[in-house]
Amino acid sequence: xxxxxxxxxxxxxxxxxxxxxxxxxxxxxxxxxxxxxxxxxxxxxxxxxxxxxxxxxxxxxxxxxxxxxxxxxxxxxxxxxxxxxxxxxxxxxxxxxxxxxxxxxxxxxxxxxxxxxxxxxxxxxxxxxxxxxxxxxxxxxxxxxxxxxxxxxxxxxxxxxxxxxxxxxxxxxxxxxxxxxxxxxxxxxxxxxxxxxxxxxxxxxxxxxxxxxxxxxxxxxxxxxxxxxxxxxxxxxxxxxxxxxxxxxxxxxxxxxxxxxxxxxxxxxxxxxxxxxxxxxxxxxxxxxxxxxxxxxxxxxxxxxxxxxxxxxxxxxxxxxxxxxxxxxxxxxxxxxxxxxxxxxxxxxxxxxxxxxxxxxxxxxxxxxxxxxxxxxxxxxxxxxxxxxxxxxxxxxxxxxxxxxxxx
Numbered sequence: 044x045x046x047x048x049x050x051x052x053x054x055x056x057x058x059x060x061x062x063x064x065x066x067x068x069x070x071x072x073x074x075x076x077x078x079x080x081x082x083x084x085x086x087x088x089x090x091x092x093x094x095x096x097x098x099x100x101x102x103x104x105x106x107x108x109x110x111x112x113x114x115x116x117x118x119x120x121x122x123x124x125x126x127x128x129x130x131x132x133x134x135x136x137x138x139x140x141x142x143x144x145x146x147x148x149x150x151x152x153x154x155x156x157x158x159x160x161x162x163x164x165x166x167x168x169x170x171x172x173x174x175x176x177x178x179x180x181x182x183x184x185x186x187x188x189x190x191x192x193x194x195x196x197x198x199x200x201x202x203x204x205x206x207x208x209x210x211x212x213x214x215x216x217x218x219x220x221x222x223x224x225x226x227x228x229x230x231x232x233x234x235x236x237x238x239x240x241x242x243x244x245x246x247x248x249x250x251x252x253x254x255x256x257x258x259x260x261x262x263x264x265x266x267x268x269x270x271x272x273x274x275x276x277x278x279x280x281x282x283x284x285x286x287x288x289x290x291x292x293x294x295x296x297x298x299x300x301x302x303x304x305x306x307x308x309x310x311x312x313x314x315x316x317x318x319x320x321x322x323x324x325x326x327x328x329x330x331x332x333x334x335x336x337x338x339x340x341x342x343x344x345x346x347x348x349x350x351x352x353x354x355x356x357x358x359x360x361x362x363x364x365x366x367x368x369x370x371x372x373x374x375x376x377x378x379x380x381x382x383x384x385x386x387x388x389x390x391x392x393x394x395x396x397x398x399x400x401x402x403x404x405x406x407x408x409x410x411x412x413x414x415x416x417x418x419x420x421x422x423x424x425x426x427x428x429x430x431x432x433x434x435x436x437x438x439x440x441x442x443x444x445x446x447x448x449x450x451x
Contacts, residue, residue, distance in 0.1 A: 070245045071186040077139055077244075078179050078199055080237035082206025084146055084230040085173060086306070087214040095223045096162070108409065109166050114280065114401025116170020121177050121398060125391020128178045135178050135387075136244040142175025143238035150230040170398075172234075177391045180374070184386075185247045193321045197371035204314035204367075208307060215303030267438075268377035269393045271333065273400030274431040275340060275369050278424050281404035282344050283309055283362055287355075290417050295352050309359035309366075316367025329372050330435055336372075337432030340365025345425035348418040365428075 088095075096109060124142075128135050149169040184195040214226040283306065291297045291305060323332045343361030350358055377393040378386055404424070411420040 064245070066243060067245045070243075071183060073240055073244045074179055074183045074186075075199070075202060077143075077237055077241050078176070078183070078202035079206045080233055080240065081142070081146070081173065081176060081179065082203050083210045084150070084206075084233045084237070085169065086207040086210040087217075087230045087233070088150070088226045091214055091218040091223050091226055108406055109162055112163060112166040112402070113170045113173070114276075114398045114403070114405070116167045117174055117398035118170075118395050118402055120171045120174035121395040122388070122391045124174045125177045125181075125387045125389070125394075128181065128387035128391075135182055135246060136241050138178045139175045139182075139244070140238045140241035142172045142178075143234045143241060145169075145172030147231050147234035147238070148172075150227045150234065174394075177387060177394055180394075181378075181387045181390045182244075182246065193324065193372070193375040196375035197317055197321050200371035200374060201314050201317045203370065204310045204317065204363075207310040208314065211303040211306035211310065212300065213303075215298075215300040219298065219300055265377045265389055265393060266396065268373045269396035271431060271435065272369065272373045272377075272393070272397035274428060275337070275366060275373075275400070276397050277400030277404030278340055278344055278428045279362065279366055280401045281408040281424055282347065282421065283359065285405045286408055286412055286417060286420055287347055287359075289412075290348065291352075291355060294417075295355070297352065301352075305355065305359055308356045309363040311363065312360050313363035313367040313370075316364050317371045320368055320371050323368065324372055329376060330438055333369050333372055334432050334435040336365045336368025337428055337435055338365070339368065341425045341429035341432060344421055344428060348421045 124138060128138055131138060145168050149165045149172060180196070180199050183199045187195040214229075217225045217229060287305070288302055291302060297305070320332060323335075327335075339361050343358040343365060346361075347355065347358045374390075374393065378389045408420045408424060411423060
């Protein structure tokens with residue numbers, strides 16, 4: 044990873060005639076600041092959504108729908124954002140800045156209007172704004188040589204966690220002291236900061252903008268990795284950000300601050316593991332590492348409905364490890380064969396497909412929880428994840444046989 048950072052480039056190819064400015068030198072770090080702020084403001088309210096929804100008289104089904112709407116908006120928005128980013132080479136900072144402007148509008152809605160429709164509108168806009176992660180993820184990789192694609196993917200994926208680690212306890216603490224609407228106001232301020240930071244980014248200048256028409260990527264690996272990632276996020280968003288919080292609140296009687304600590308217990312190992320995932324992939328193979336991650340995630344989800352508070356923290360750690368072993372690796376594998384002029388579009392397709400899991404998972408689990416109870420919902424989710432892990436293992440075995448056959 045250290046070698047990859049040494050080779051960060053600002054013009055795509057060495058250009059001794061051109062002096063590198065300070066803005067160019069710090070631009071990769073500004074991209075990471077944007078990644079941090081994006082997830083920080085999203086999850087600053089993560090620990091208070093269940094209590095906020097409950098205070099408005101809505102049940103688990105509505106909470107599942109609200110969380111699912113975020114995934115639906117991501118599903119709809121990310122392909123157009125990826126396509127637009129491919130066409131706006133040199134000006135992608137405006138795409139990222141616009142995403143933060145959407146986020147500011149998102150968090151103004153609940154405290155200003157305080158109505159049911161504002162909840163649904165804000166979740167939809169949140170998904171549109173978060174779609175700028177397509178541009179952030181691929182733009183960051185452009186500062187690295189191609190051989191470091193897996194490292195760059197792991198680094199930018201880790202900021203999904205770096206943003207959440209302080210956000211969850213801070214959001215819970217602010218809600219406990221200043222009211223459930225206070226984290227929303229705080230998120231508005233950080234969204235404005237993110238919009239300004241994005242405008243300072245200088246992109247590598249070795250790419251040219253692409254024009255219509257752009258063909259749809261037909262890489263089977265891209266779609267396969269996206270579906271696997273969709274299963275992972277289906278499980279995470281259906282449990283960690285949804286029914287687990289309701290379970291902890293109703294059956295274990297925990298408050299907003301403890302909810303934030305539970306989320307922190309899941310996201311802290313995620314950050315550590317996602318940064319280590321390229322090294323794990325080199326040791327055991329990428330798909331085997333993904334399979335191990337699926338197993339960890341499935342076991343964590345399966346044990347949750349039988350957990351007291353202590354075991355629930357362990358389950359959150361297992362889920363974080365599972366997400367850490369899958370997110371960065373699947374993201375890198377999905378776009379590694381994409382043509383250079385379609386990398387943003389391919390990333391948009393990848394993130395859009397897995398966002399379908401973020402939409403369908405909470406929605407389905409919300410209905411199952413109300414109809415059949417928490418335990419049935421968690422067992423169903425764990426079964427899907429473990430089945431996906433078996434498919435990953437079979438895929439890895441087939442790949443190994445092909446390699447062995449080609450060497451004979």
